[in-house]
Amino acid sequence: MSCKSASVLTALGVVTLVSAGTLQAAERVDLIVKNAHVLTMDASRTAYEKGVVAVRGDTIVAVGGPGLLGRYQAEIVIDAGGDIAMPGMINLHNHIAMVAFRGLGEDGVENRLFEFFFPLEKEMLSRDLIRVASRQGAIEMALAGVTLVADMYYHEDEVARAVAEVGIRGVLGETVIGFPVVDAAEPWGGLAYAEEFIKEWKGHPLITPAVAPHAPYTVPPEWLLKSKALAEREGVPILFHMAEFAHEERLIREGVGAFPEEKSVVRYLEELGFLSDALLAAHVIYVDEADMAILKRHGVGVSHNPKANSRGATGMSPAWEMFGKGLDIGLGTDGPMGSNQMDIVNVLGYAASVARLRGQDGRRFTPYELVSMATMGGARALDMEDQIGSLEVGKKADIVIVDIHAANMQPIYDPYAALVFSAYPENVRTTIVNGEIVVRDRVVKTADLEVHEREWKALTKRVAEFAKTLE
Ligand SMILES: [Zn+2]
Known part of the structure; x- marks a missing residue:
């Protein structure tokens, strides 16, 4: 022209x-x-x-x-x-709805999980609480530049509704666990719930439904494999806690009795046939060189959650080593009871500090590498790197x-x-x-903040009243 x-x-x-x-x-x-x-x-x-x-x-x-x-x-x-x-930053591990309980039981509760938190969850959890609390968490994360959160909890369809309403992405795993919980009266009822949830939400532009067998010490081999089979049938991710505790081998033996002698958690899961590239494993602290090679070979994604791991004194992950070996590793927070903040900005520098302290080496992780973990790393861990993680045409x-x-x-x-x-x-x-x-x-600009404010106030009032009875 x-x-x-x-x-x-x-x-x-x-x-x-x-x-x-x-x-x-x-x-x-x-x-x-x-x-x-x-x-x-x-x-x-x-x-x-x-x-x-x-x-x-x-x-x-x-x-x-x-x-x-x-x-x-x-x-x-x-x-x-x-x-x-x-x-956008990717938060690879969360239990968003637990924000309803954030800040409780912080003051010298001896066995916080069993004597404080489980009774609280048993009494308080409901569809309504999960929806409103998830909306609160999604708002907090959106404000902090988190554009995708991976979440494991109950009534994950309510989490999906809340996350989609706020307008961020969610990879949302319905929990499979062996005792009655708020959304499943029967042990392992989460698997059937997960199947329905996956069928309902698959194909949503923001939500990727998933299945979330809780951990190797709470889920025996049979149910791990059933969860994997469901994920394979539906082509969805599996979210999981892995090698989080020093005594996890003992926990597995006591919890599900399936742990063979002289095996690492990773080698146990590999022999079981549970590992795959659909798997996103949270924590991954107690792993050796051979374990890391196995995780890499199977394309297992890793969520590194240094704030929760140090706050709970569970351990310091070899995240820098895994990153160096080319594993698909990104950053997460864990739930707001374990790491009270849900943003990734705070995790960036913290991940550097923990890696440097662990290795006694102030050069571990460059700033670029950390920003890359928070974006492309998270996308790779979710096998979504062709869609998100970088600003490219x-x-x-x-x-x-x-x-x-x-x-x-x-x-x-x-x-x-x-x-x-x-x-x-x-x-x-x-x-x-x-x-x-x-x-x-x-x-x-998305959620109705007036409605939310009203619902959130009512919810936290109810929680505060019940929490008093636990003191
Ligand atoms: Zn967790």
């Missing part, structure tokens, strides 16, 4: 003069983020100052420098004002904008170091998931 006019209308939209003598129709997209320090987290570590991300529907259609602005136009244009734009538009003008973020010489060691979750300004703005300028 050689027309010199800069405002010819075409079927595609307004025509813009983009360079001397050349006319191109500005392509219509739905959303543009401009003037951002874009950290793509792609394989070449590409970053753009004054960068642009163009989104059509749920998909990124262009990422690049300011030159892209002439090629795209959109109704919604977010001027990032120089702030960082990065892929063709991937889903899960984008987070982080305020670099906040006092704690200044100066910005190395944006990765600022994110890892200086940032607070409140520095996240805007969270976009699947092309939709979930948080804009620190305000949730």
